[in-house]
Amino acid sequence: MTYVYLHWRFGMIPPGPRLPSLVQTAWFMRDAPGMMERLHRRYGPIFTARYAGYPPEVYVTTAELAAQIYQTDQTGGRAGEARRDFLEHMVGAHSVLTLDGDGWWRHRKLLNPPLRAKQVAGYRDEIAAIAAEKIATWPLGRPFTLRERMQDITLEIIIRLIFGIRDAGRVGRLRALLPELIETGGSMQLLALPERLRGMAARVPFLAYGRFVRLRDEVDTILFDEIRHRRATPGGTDVLGRLVETELGDQEIRDELVTMLIAGHETTATGLAWAFERLLRLPETMERLPDDEPYLDAVVKEVLRVRPVVYEAPRLLDAPLRLGEHEIPAGWYAGPYIPLVHRDPEAFPSPEEFRPERYMDGHQNRAWMPFGGGRRFCVGAQLALLEMRVIMREVLNRLELSAPDQAPEARRLKNVTLTPAKRTRVIARARTPARTP
Ligand code: HEM
Numbered sequence: 001m002t003y004v005y006l007h008w009r010f011g012m013i014p015p016g017p018r019l020p021s022l023v024q025t026a027w028f029m030r031d032a033p034g035m036m037e038r039l040h041r042r043y044g045p046i047f048t049a050r051y052a053g054y055p056p057e058v059y060v061t062t063a064e065l066a067a068q069i070y071q072t073d074q075t076g077g078r079a080g081e082a083r084r085d086f087l088e089h090m091v092g093a094h095s096v097l098t099l100d101g102d103g104w105w106r107h108r109k110l111l112n113p114p115l116r117a118k119q120v121a122g123y124r125d126e127i128a129a130i131a132a133e134k135i136a137t138w139p140l141g142r143p144f145t146l147r148e149r150m151q152d153i154t155l156e157i158i159i160r161l162i163f164g165i166r167d168a169g170r171v172g173r174l175r176a177l178l179p180e181l182i183e184t185g186g187s188m189q190l191l192a193l194p195e196r197l198r199g200m201a202a203r204v205p206f207l208a209y210g211r212f213v214r215l216r217d218e219v220d221t222i223l224f225d226e227i228r229h230r231r232a233t234p235g236g237t238d239v240l241g242r243l244v245e246t247e248l249g250d251q252e253i254r255d256e257l258v259t260m261l262i263a264g265h266e267t268t269a270t271g272l273a274w275a276f277e278r279l280l281r282l283p284e285t286m287e288r289l290p291d292d293e294p295y296l297d298a299v300v301k302e303v304l305r306v307r308p309v310v311y312e313a314p315r316l317l318d319a320p321l322r323l324g325e326h327e328i329p330a331g332w333y334a335g336p337y338i339p340l341v342h343r344d345p346e347a348f349p350s351p352e353e354f355r356p357e358r359y360m361d362g363h364q365n366r367a368w369m370p371f372g373g374g375r376r377f378c379v380g381a382q383l384a385l386l387e388m389r390v391i392m393r394e395v396l397n398r399l400e401l402s403a404p405d406q407a408p409e410a411r412r413l414k415n416v417t418l419t420p421a422k423r424t425r426v427i428a429r430a431r432t433p434a435r436t437p
Contacts, residue, residue, distance in 0.1 A: 012327040014058050016048030025051045032311065032413045036337050046326060057314065057333040058323075059340075063347055063367035065323055066336035069315055070374030077315035079376040080104055082333055086416070089198065090185045090216070090262055092255035096379065097263060107248075108379065111256060114242040117382040122237065123161050127387055130156045131394035138428055143404045145423035146276050150269035153391055155179065162260050163226065164238025170222055177219050178261065184212040185262075186415040223254045264380045267309050268387050270417050271370075273424040274307040275300065275392055280403040280426065282354055290393040291435075298356035300388045304370035306354060308338040309417050313372035339418070341367055397435040399428045 016039065017024060027035045028051065036059065039047045045061045060066055073079065080100040088098050096107045113119065134153050138144070159165055159174050187208050204210050230236060230244045239260065243253050279286045279299075290296050314335030321328045328334050343351040347367030348358065358365070371378035378384070395401070404427055409420035 012325070014046040014048045014323075014326045014328070015043045016050070016056075017042075021050040021052045024049055029413065033339065033411050033418065036311075036340060040337075040340050046323060055316070055332050057335070058326075058328050059312070059335065059337040060323070061337055061340035062344055063341060063365075063369075066341055066369065066373060067366065068323055069321070069334050069336065070313075070372075070376075072315050072317065072319075072321060072334075073374035073376055076101070076318045077334075077374075078318055079313070079315050079374075082314045082316040082335075087262065089212070090181075091259045092251070094252040094255040095259040096256065097259050107252070107256065108375075110243065110246045110248060111379050114239045115379050115383055117386075120383045120386050123157075123383070124386065124390055126161060127157055127390045128394055130160065131391045132398070135395060135398055138399070140428055140430060143425050143427050146426050147269060147273040147419065147423035150272040150391070151179070151266065154265050154269045154272075154387065157387060158261050158265055160238070162239045162264070163223070163257055164230070164236045164240045165226055170226065173222055174219065177215055177222075178265075181212070181215045181219055182262065182266065184208050184215060219258075220254060223257055224250060227253050260380065263378075264384065266415070267417060268380075268384045270309045270414075270419045271300075271304060271384065271388055272391055273420050274309070275303045275388060276395075276401065276426065277409050277420045277424045278303055278307065278354065280401060281406065281408060285354065285356065286396075290396040293389075294360065295356060296389055296392065297385075298359040300385060300392070301359045301368065302354055302356045303388075305342045305348065305358075305368055307411070307418070308342055308370040309419075310370070310372070311338055311413075311416075311418050312336065313338065313369070313376070336369065336373075338369055341369060398431055400431050401426045401428055403427075 019027075024035075028049070035049075039049065039059070040061055046058065046065060048056050048058050050056045060069065069077070071077075078100045080096075080098045084098045087095070091097055094103075094107065096104060096111055099107060131153050134149065134156065138149060155175065155178060159171055159178075163174075165171050165174065198209055226240070227244065227250050230240055234244060235241065240253070240257065243256065248256070279289070285299060288295050289299065312335045314333045317328060317330050317332055317334055319330050321334060323334075342348065344367060345351050347365060366373075371381040371384075404425050405422075409422045409424065411418040412421040
């Protein structure tokens, strides 16, 4: 306490609002983007926020400061521990999301190969087929929300290409169970429940936690059955098929399957929802799509810059971290606030403009960080980018989309993501004849 006081007294701790932590928590929950913009304007590129029940969190908004935080991954910045409270009840104790140190690296090493660009490129046709199958069921001529439709597609991709499940009965069960598992598992009612009370709550049938535990058990039974089945019939090209060939045990594989579901399903669907939300308001960009492949790739990148899905990539510091004139104490969180890093005019000139051309020369910009950075950089980034390109192309080849309301959709906090407030409302009309790639 004295240590923290001295830091604050001598101005080493980054500045921040003096409001009580409960008020800051309520502010963040109501309007996280607005709060971060206010604090950025008031305090500059590094500031501290305080949330009830958690260590203080320092946010940074430049690529240089972010790089210094990512650098702590080399020595023990605990990205895993920073996520554990929110995720362990779903992903278990053996997940790359929540592990740190040697345990994390042992898993990460095994997850990297099946998710590399070269490997996932083999999924292109199957992703396109899944998207085409789903798009054929969308309503025509009346408004509907695209985000759920995108979740439907990305969930199917996980069930068929990551889990590699072919049995129609199991696919059907998972399709029904997984969305509810994710919804109940991420609910604020559950996350607000202290760890020690969760065991008790699991036995009360009408509480969300009880429902969550029953769903999780049901999903686990299917996953463990599938893992046993795949060990008996090795050789699949899906991610599970590759994981059963590694040293990982059944429980570890189950945890990593659920990890890829939790980390990869809603995020990718939200990225796609934003892509269409933006494109519907940028007719000239839309015109050039989807045939120009390098341009499509650049559009996806620019969407993820102007509307990053995941807003932060925090590390729990295990040693004090010096950032310029500031020193952040051990035990605090520190991380980039990604939407503001992406709007730094030093890194992205005229940042408010949507300019896919920024990426056309193949130039890497280290301020572009929708997938985080350091050693904990998103393991699914290549799959997510491929999914976005392929699904956008399938939609644009078949449908003409318009927005029922031209006003841009606001950003709304949902679990760890920022989503379009109206879930991307669109009206679709069949393109006749459908364009062929
Ligand atoms: C547009 C879609 C996606 C976005 C925006 C996204 C974003 C992120 C971010 C910001 C992180 C944290 C990185 C850090 O702390 O530095 C992360 C980590 C992670 N993501 Fe993604 N992700 C997406 C899709 C996926 C997909 C499709 C998968 C899996 C198939 C996936 C699996 C993971 C995992 C396992 C981690 C933890 C990595 C580690 O700690 O070693 N993500 N992602």
